[in-house]
Amino acid sequence: MTDQIKLFQEKLNAELAKMEFGKKPTELYEPLRYTLRQGGKRMRPILAVMAYLTKKQDWESIIAPALSIELFHNFTLIHDDIMDEAPLRRGKETVYKKWDSNIAILSGDALMILAYDLMLEADYDDIKYLIKLFNRCVVEVCEGQQMDMNFETIDTVPEEDYIEMIKLKTSVLLGYSLEMGALLAGMTKEQALKLREFGINIGIGFQLKDDLLDVYGDTAKVGKQIGGDIISNKKTMLLLKALELADEKTKEDLDDLIAATDFDPVKKVDSVKAIYAQLGIKEIAEEKMKYYFDLGFKQLVELKDEDLNLDPLIAFTQALIDRDH
Template sequence: MTTKNFQQALNEEFSQQTYGENPPELYEPIRYLMSLGGKRLRPMMTLMATALFTDDWQKAVKPASAVEVFHNFTLMHDDIMDNAPLRRGKPTVHEKWNANIAILSGDVMLVQAYELLMEVEDSRFKKAMKRFNRTAAEVCEGQQLDMNFESRENVTEAEYLEMIKLKTSVLLGYALELGGIIGGASDKSCELLYEVGINIGLGFQLKDDLLDVYGDPEKFGKQVGGDIISNKKTYMLIEAIEKATGETKESLNYWLNAKEFDNAEKVKAVTEIYDKLGIKQLAEAKINAYFDKGLECLAKLKVEDERKTELKAFAEMLIDREV
């Protein structure tokens, strides 16, 4: 099977999903957000992981789409909390409608995710659901930590990495683990798949932080420099705070404490500080280390190498992404 087959199956599934009709204000935002597409990395990973262990990977399509629906539910709510204006280059749901509608529509998406997970066959359903529930709680824990960090002066690198592990990586880990569960993999193989996802997820989120500063606005689909404007405690800012001295430290503190400023001027100034401190290179090294670890876990999986080809290529594509 190829990535194209998986993508086609997912596109057909998402095009057929109805979510609901009345009241339209409840369901239209869901259709709107899901129609924006996105990368759909997580359901792809579920299908790829299933195909490692069985040729009947199609039985994973609906459960895989549950992971994507859940992911979009978290995005809809996160955007409200972050007051984000754009998602995938288009207005966020709370901007296009309002926050109350976005909250309620997100709630229905969570219910829909559970509905789709019901498609896991009975003998494997309990494990899939138990792991999903734990993952869903961890994603919420990560989001709460992220919000806690907004009002804290000092956040350590270790705390930040734990937060992004919960907020982002555990769902990628679950996406792969779910594929293993559906495919009938051993507990050991499912654990290895989870570790692949955790490490790729950490590298992925750190790459997202990097692209927020150094990405191409045309390709990135979100406001470049948004993290700098909001003083978001990213790996890059944490490292800069730790490494800055003298005039560089004074300049960084000035921008972190400024109440009124021109957004473009602040982004330019802080980016120059990052350049001066070599923060981009530090981040790239960290990103590569996590991706390498993820690929090492994939190599340990006791499956024929040819079955791993698609998943390995997919992971390598994430390393080199620009969006």
């Protein structure tokens, strides 16, 4: 499985490297090359390929539409970094920091249009339907990003709103990747929808896993500072659940930690983790994560008798679930 994924990544990266952009103005096109050279797991186009392989083997025939998803994903990253004022992406300067915000906005817009060009290369009879699915996904991602920004201005967020936010911001694109691959392989719309729902639920589980790894992961494996979400007061499932379950005194302590502007990061992380331990937050988040993973796999169970080769997709997904970084 690892060798197969590496093969997919190498082929996708090779095709990205061959993509021709305009030459002038350089300020418009160089940020696109810079962004796509930064690497990444290419998980979304790989999911499209994995869905296609459940029914057909000539996966290289769908590289163009699969890469359209990767271009759209990178468009969102360019714009998200502006909104988040993030200085680094994959260890490199973000586009808006290396150039400026206006260039980043315009380059991101161009990347989005190029994504549509690749999508239109899909060999699918009802291309209008495929584009409509993509458009719905794009709008949902924008809705999720707006919800995430809205959360920054309010003290607490209900659990169901947080789940809806990560579903829209992150998971629907995983779902679309699988749905598109399934449709291009010749699945019925009903079958493809089951794969979409699988991807959405698994995606929610992945985000909850990332929330947990940020607090309880191994720095050497995760590759970033543990407790970064705590230090930045990010409204993750863990923090929101702690605020919901804390008694008056514990909530006061938690509120003080959140409000502090002058603090020792290590002590803050340790103090918040102590509150999480007191409230059983890790176990609650793990249970919720498992719920969404199980919910996703139930969609695949419904496809078991459909003469599809689901084993590689299941193995790939399980490998992602089992990761510790």
